[in-house]
Amino acid sequence: MxxxxxxxxxxxxxxxxxxxxxxxxxxxxxxxxxxxxxxxxxxxxxxxxxxxxxxxSTADLGVALVDEALGSLHPMVRTTVSTTGDSEERIWRAIELIARHVDAYPAHVRFIARERHGGVQPVREAIRAQLVRFAEEVKTELAKDPEAAGWSDDDLLMLAHLYVDQMLITASLFLEALEAPAEERERVTQLATRQLRLITIGRGHWLD
Amino acid sequence: MxxxxxxxxxxxxxxxxxxxxxxxxxxxxxxxxxxxxxxxxxxxxxxxxxxxxxxxSTADLGVALVDEALGSLHPMVRTTVSTTGDSEERIWRAIELIARHVDAYPAHVRFIARERHGGVQPVREAIRAQLVRFAEEVKTELAKDPEAAGWSDDDLLMLAHLYVDQMLITASLFLEALEAPAEERERVTQLATRQLRLITIGRGHWLD
DNA sequence: AATTCCAGAGAACAGTTGTTAACTGATGAC
DNA sequence: GTCATCAGTTAACAACTGTTCTCTGGAATT
CATH class of the missing domain: 1.10.10.60 (Homeodomain-like)
Structure with missing residues (x-):
């Protein structure tokens, strides 16, 4: 073939x-x-x-970099929000996955965080488009969860965006802590874990 | 004087x-x-x-811009998370305040969003320092709320950072929608409101 | 084997950059 | 009123930028 x-x-x-x-x-x-x-x-x-x-142009090169940095991330997203295990286990797994990704591709993460709101319009647009795709994938993954029963499509997408943004914030924090002592990295892990936990709790009581 | x-x-x-x-x-x-x-x-x-x-240098000018853009924001923060009114009312007021700020100072907002992860280290550092200050102010404001009873200092700071990041995300969304039709701006308002509502719900059940 | 294609090289272009030094002239201190 | 201060000017510097046109040599096609 x-x-x-x-x-x-x-x-x-x-x-x-x-x-x-x-x-x-x-x-x-x-x-x-x-x-x-x-x-x-x-x-x-x-x-x-x-x-x-x-x-x-260099802007054109930037768009190519967006594809390289985010294109390969789509398979990982499904794993991140997969529905196996209890919620605490899922949270820990998601954070761990982010931390490992930052370790493996720090330059990619830095590039996306930097250029998401950067000064080159076509690159911003390319990143935005990919993040929208991410959110949609997260949404369909969330919809599979029994917990999503009774949720409107809009609310699911709202939650998906919240997760995607939180993922980026966490990745950026891990990036800043890359060369820091293990103690600092642990602090970031704790912070991100609890923030994700709070969101999960809010998700659990959304329909009350 | x-x-x-x-x-x-x-x-x-x-x-x-x-x-x-x-x-x-x-x-x-x-x-x-x-x-x-x-x-x-x-x-x-x-x-x-x-x-x-x-x-x-231009980096030096950038640091001065950070002070101009964020320095004047501190008084506003206290209002944003003030404890008067029920939670739904507080959410609406906070979003409204952010929207108005973006309307009034779009260039400031754009600058902060862009340079927070930008390519100039001293400027990144200046923004980070100011955002940490913000989070601390938000934390002391949160501590005044009766709902904060039983919360550890760490958890309060965690929540404060969540609010600050969410504030920036929302501001950035309003900025992108600045020249868009009112319909799009309304969509952003709805999204931000519900995200903040979910966080508030999670906050309410944190100690369960 | 002859011919086309095309990734990369080379040279030159006008225009830009940050930084230095020595200056001017109004303001502020005495 | 005299003199020092200092915000802003002028001129010049070597180094750099993106882009054009022309050329080359090996791979691909026939």
Whole structure:
């Protein structure tokens, strides 16, 4: 089924990935709106003009980064809000999953948190669209739970957005605590756990 | 009590304010990390070197903007979570207050949302410090409520941070809906109201 | 084997950037 | 009234930016 790419296309994708990686590294200490095209090509080790073979602009590269950073996250979302286990167990599992994701892809998390409200409109729009998709997936997952009986579609989506935003806040907190001592990371875990617990309690009494 | 500033100091403060205003306007469509010193002086109508009479760098200017944008917000916070009225009324009042603030100071709100996770470390740090102060104020305000009886200090602070983050999320949503039809703004109001209501419910059953 | 394609290189462009130094002239202190 | 202060100016600097056009050499197609 899968067609082996020609040498040419393979090399091109390799260079493209090098652009994405270099950009992500450079964005650790600046925003996308100040990322220069020459800066990226210099980091990759190619001529400035090579950039145009892959992207129209740095904004275009940013949109590609959004896909890389969030596209692979969709499968994980289903696991995060899966319905197995009691609520306390589910909360702990969700937080743990977030913490591990931040450990594994800190640059991705930083990029999304930074550019969600950043200075480049197309990138903001791309992130927004993906987060809306996330919320919709969370919503359908929530709907499967017996606890969701009697909930309106609007209320389910409202709760889903609350979960997604809370997920991002928590991820950002873990990111800030990345190089901090384990004690600080534990503090974040405790905070996030209790916030999620409070939301879960509110969810349980929503229909009262 | 107040000393009338000399002509010199008055003029200097006037120019300084012009810098802040011009920067805030320029930051509507870019991030601070890409804001150039010359760009700002050009907008103000002054020589590039005049910049150094007021700020060491654009990062320094950013920190000043944080103070302007968040410093004046502290009195408002107390009103937002004040204990008068029933909970439904308090929720409505808080959302209304946020909506009005976004209408009055959209550029300030945009700046804070953008630079909270932005590419300039000192500015991020300044915002973080102010938000921690906010959370502490909210916490002492929450502690006054009879509903807070039996709550630990940690739990109160946890809830306070939840409120502060939720406040920022809501403000950001109103900002995106600024130029949208009234229908969209109403949708945001409904969403924010119900999210805050769910948190309030969770708060009410926290000690169960 | 001959030909087309195309990722990347090279050079040059006008325009921008932050920062330095030495200046001007009104204001403030005495 | 004299002199020091200091907000803002002017000129110049090397370094950098995005974008254009032309070229090259190996892969793909025929």
């Amino acid at each position: 899968s067609h082996t790419l020609g040498i040419r296309q393979a090399q091109k994708q390799k260079t493209r990935q090098a652009f994405l990686d270099a950009a992500l590294a450079l964005l650790e200490e600046q925003s996308l709106s100040s990322l220069g095209l020459r800066e990226v090509t210099r980091a990759v080790g190619v001529a400035p003009t090579a950039f145009y073979r892959h992207f129209r | 107040s000393h009338t500033l000399g002509i010199r100091q008055a003029q200097k403060q006037k120019t300084r304010q012009a810098f802040l205003d011009a920067a805030l306007a320029l930051l509507e469509e870019q991030s601070l990390s890409s804001l150039g010193l010359r760009e700002v002086t050009r907008a103000v109508g002054v020589a590039p070197t005049a910049f150094y009479r007021h700020f060491r």
